[in-house]
Amino acid sequence: MESPLSRDARGLSKALVGWFHSSKRDLPWRRNRTPWRTWVSEVMLQQTTVDTVAPRFEAFVTQFPDPHSLAAASDDAILAAWAGLGYYRRIRSLRDGARSCVEAFGGEVPRTQAALMKLPGVGPYTSGAIASLAFGEPVAAIDGNVGRVASRLLGIRVDPSTAKGRKSIESELIPLIPKDAAGAFNEALIELGALVCKPSFADCGRCPIRDWCVATDGDPMHYPLKRARKASVAVRCVRAFVPDGCHVWTTRIPDGQRLAGFQELPGRWLAPGESADTALQGVLGSLGFSEVSVGDTVANCHHVITHHRIEVSVHRVEARPPQVSGGSLARIERSLLSSASVTTETRKVARYLLKDRR
DNA sequence: AAAACGTGGAA
DNA sequence: TTTCCAAGTTT
Structure with missing residues (x-):
């Protein structure tokens, strides 16, 4: 009961890989493809665009050329090296994974998908990508691109972002992967999704594998299935700009919280209807400041984090700092408000604070 | 299995 | 402006 597609898997992979070799982009991680560079790039690219990653990749692998470093x-x-890329759990996981490679394998990257899956931050996609691209193991690597391309190619109406959807795609995709060119096949599928078979336009006229595609004679945009996203929520946030000579007071976000380890101006999100003055009095009071006087707004900015749209207003505040230091309170030079030690929101605020507006 | 997790750019 | 998307993983 072999389908025409599986019988001609050879032709499909030849056409796909041939197209890839002539059409692929020149990207930093494709030059000198080592297991470590592959691991780093795949983690950096998780939910992050090529345009964002490309200018950051070489600097990172220069600073950290191997798992040992x-x-x-x-x-x-590591936070400074990852600053601005988002999803900061990724870099802690990558560091922890590098540590376990050093302890268990003398600093070598595991060579199989099964072994890679045991590393923190390495899931079904990333393990498949490293195993196939760096080591040639014939396993699937189903990211957003491959999920979409495979859905259209095979005519599967499933949501690739669910475990069930991925499994059904994987079971039909694995037989198509050439044993002697698994890496090129997988990377070609990814590249095809990025350059041709795009979310909002399939562009079948330019597709090297349209002859094998179920969706071309129907409606490619019918695939894949996707679930509704969670609605975003608007919140207001107040922060205090408390200068102290050429320094400014900040707080360091504690472990376990989002953005843990970065510094930011003292403040918090407002409850609906709550006043900025009350909130800042409370925040600074609990940090040990006394004689708190909340002044004018000195900066406004808009920032989005996951599904929250945040309107930030920064007030100039005069206050007497605590005598004993401790807890999350910190003090940095004003110029560091635009450095990698603070949150991205803080760097946005700093652009207003330190210079012009709008 | 749904929700959380960052950010910037395109539609 | 709002929504969607980008080489996902974890809980």
């Missing part, structure tokens, strides 16, 4: 790095160092 990253394994030895401090929290502050």
Whole structure:
């Protein structure tokens, strides 16, 4: 009961891989493809665009050229190296994964999908990508691109973002992967999704595998199935700009919270209807400040984090700092408000604070 | 299995 | 402006 597609898997992979070799983009991680560079790039690319990653990749692997160097790095160092890329759990996981490679394998990257899956931050996609691209193991690597391309190619109406959807795609995709070119096949599928078979336009006229595609004679945009996203929520946030000579007071976000380890101006989200003055009095009071006087707004900015749209207003505040230091309170030079030690929101605020507006 | 997790750019 | 998307993983 072989389908025409599986019988001609050879032709499909030849056409796909041939197209890839002539059409692929020149990307940093494709030059000198080592297991470590592949691991780093795949983690950096998780939910992050090529345009964002490309200018950051070489600097990162220069600073951390192998698992040993990253394994030895401090929290502050890895956060600064990842600042602005988002999803900061990724870099802690990557460092922890590098540490376990150093301890268990002498600093070598595991060579199989099964072994890679045991590393923190390495899931079904990333393990498949490293195993196939770096080591040639004939396993699937189903990211957003491949989920979409395979859905259309095979005519599968499933949601690739669910475990069930991925499994059904995987079971039909694996037989198509050539044993002697698994990496090129998988990367070609990814590249095809990125360049041709796009979410809002399939562009079948330019597709190297349209002859094998179920969706071309129907409606490619009918695939894949996708679930509704969670609605975004608007929140207001107040922060205090408390200058102290050429320094400014900040707080360091504690472990376990989102953006843990970064510094930001003291403040918090407002409850509906709550006043900025009350909130800032409370925040600074609990940090140990006294004689708190909340002044004018000195900066406004808009920031989005996951599904929250945040309107930030920063007030100038005069206050007497606590005598004993401790807890999350910190003090940094004003110029560091635009450095990698603070949150991205803080760097946005700093653009207003330190210079012009709008 | 749904929700959380960052950010910037395109539609 | 709002929504969607980008080489996902974890809980």
